[in-house]
Amino acid sequence: MTANALTVRGLRKSFGGRTVLSGFDLDVAPGEVVAVLGANGSGKSTALKCVVGLVRPDAGRAGVFGADLLDGSRAADRARTRVAMVFQQIHLVRRRTALDNVCAGALGRLPLRRSWAPAAFPRELREEAMACLDRVGLADRAHERVAALSGGQQQRVALARALCQRAEVLLADEPVSALDPSAAENVMTVMTDLARTESIAVAAVLHQPELARRHADRLVGLRGGRIVFAGPSADVSQEQVSSLYAVDEEVPA
Numbered sequence: 001m002t003a004n005a006l007t008v009r010g011l012r013k014s015f016g017g018r019t020v021l022s023g024f025d026l027d028v029a030p031g032e033v034v035a036v037l038g039a040n041g042s043g044k045s046t047a048l049k050c051v052v053g054l055v056r057p058d059a060g061r062a063g064v065f066g067a068d069l070l071d072g073s074r075a076a077d078r079a080r081t082r083v084a085m086v087f088q089q090i091h092l093v094r095r096r097t098a099l100d101n102v103c104a105g106a107l108g109r110l111p112l113r114r115s116w117a118p119a120a121f122p123r124e125l126r127e128e129a130m131a132c133l134d135r136v137g138l139a140d141r142a143h144e145r146v147a148a149l150s151g152g153q154q155q156r157v158a159l160a161r162a163l164c165q166r167a168e169v170l171l172a173d174e175p176v177s178a179l180d181p182s183a184a185e186n187v188m189t190v191m192t193d194l195a196r197t198e199s200i201a202v203a204a205v206l207h208q209p210e211l212a213r214r215h216a217d218r219l220v221g222l223r224g225g226r227i228v229f230a231g232p233s234a235d236v237s238q239e240q241v242s243s244l245y246a247v248d249e250e251v252p253a
């Protein structure tokens with residue numbers, strides 16, 4: 001049996017006394033793609049943010065190949081460099097080139113943190129970053145500013161940056177929500193291909209159940225901060241997926 005790359009157990013989180021996550025568990029194996037589905041406000045983003053320490057959970061654990069991500073130790077800081085995050089709002093430096101942005105993915109693993117001056121990036125790193133851009137089909141756009149690229153291309157740059165980080169786990173929070181259907185399909189294809197070929201464990205929050213079903217190995221459904229189903233994509237029924245988005249009927253007084 002393959003060891004899980006990402007293990008999450010019992011994450012809980014409340015904001016101002018309101019529980020938004022009550023016992024979130026997740027296992028993702030190397031090369032596996034898991035889609036997290038759920039209506040607005042069901043706790044999906046909070047779950048991913050807790051895993052990387054962007055939000056401090058009230059309880060629960062998360063680890064990469066057994067290395068704790070959340071215990072506040074230096075080892076946890078190091079372990080977090082093994083996790084990359086891709087967001088809907090693309091977190092790239094728009095005035096820098098695609099290549100510089102991809103190089104920046106490696107900052108956490110360079111012996112000395114280098115400044116943002118592009119000339120400071122070592123030649124080997126620039127070559128590696130170029131290879132990463134090539135992997136997402138953007139080698140020919142390497143020297144263009146990110147601002148000049150389309151949304152789908154920018155998301156592929158973000159994926160190349162995660163590759164250059166040599167991330168073993170990729171958390172993607174609505175990576176294709178801002179894209180048109182064809183660009184969304186393309187980014188999902190690139191992301192799942194990277195997962196398989198580079199053995200990266202991917203957990204992606206998605207708002208498009210059909211896209212999730214087509215690309216993900218497993219689906220996890222969240223409703224009101226609780227997991228209501230988790231299983232292989234082919235085993236999750238349409239009714240289960242629809243139940244995530246059903247509005248609770250209120251009986252008029």
Ligand SMILES: Nc1ncnc2c1ncn2[C@@H]1O[C@H](COP(=O)(O)OP(=O)(O)OP(=O)(O)O)[C@@H](O)[C@H]1O
Nearest residue numbers: 015016020038039040041042043044045046047205
């Ligand atoms: N920093 C915060 N302070 C207070 N409440 C928060 C905070 N972050 C999230 N919440 C609340 O927690 C709940 C879950 O939010 P979360 O963003 O995790 O949901 P989501 O499933 O990702 O939603 P969406 O699909 O709309 O992005 C929401 O009700 C949200 O308002």
